[in-house]
Amino acid sequence: MTESNAGLCSRRASEDELVRAATTFLSRKGYRVRLEVPNMGQSIDVAATKNRWLWAVEAKVHFWSGAIAQCKAHELVADFICVAIATRRVAPRLAEHAALRGYGIIHYSQKARRCRWAVMPRRNRKVWSAQRKRLSRNLRGISYVT
Numbered sequence: 001m002t003e004s005n006a007g008l009c010s011r012r013a014s015e016d017e018l019v020r021a022a023t024t025f026l027s028r029k030g031y032r033v034r035l036e037v038p039n040m041g042q043s044i045d046v047a048a049t050k051n052r053w054l055w056a057v058e059a060k061v062h063f064w065s066g067a068i069a070q071c072k073a074h075e076l077v078a079d080f081i082c083v084a085i086a087t088r089r090v091a092p093r094l095a096e097h098a099a100l101r102g103y104g105i106i107h108y109s110q111k112a113r114r115c116r117w118a119v120m121p122r123r124n125r126k127v128w129s130a131q132r133k134r135l136s137r138n139l140r141g142i143s144y145v146t
Helices: 015-028 064-074 092-101 129-140
Strands: 032-039 042-050 053-060 080-085 104-109 114-119
Touching: 015 032, 015 042, 015 053, 015 080, 015 104, 015 114, 032 129, 042 064, 053 064, 053 129, 064 080, 064 092, 080 092, 092 104, 092 114
Parallel strands: 053 080, 080 104
Antiparallel strands: 032 042, 042 053, 104 114
């Protein structure tokens, strides 16, 4: 078992379950949420907006290193970048990698069936305005999740 998938529950949460939980968590905090938003040949699992800020969330039930890699592409468009993870605990190496890059971590406890902020993200200052405008136009055509 690798560090990336250590600490998983006996019945692993599905990515769909994790996305639904993260969507509910963000919606209850006043975010407007959209799913699978295209971004430069990839998609953002959960794109949330609140006021003028855009949050990009990558959801992984294991192998969090893949989420970290995917988040890199979102640095050009998102003000805040997060990994949503469904494990018993947040792996220390994930917390290290996230903190180093300024990413947040939304931790989903399958047992409690709820999310919490394990690490709050820092504001990303690498946003490329041209790409952000393109993404903003795309967002207008995608319905909010309720």
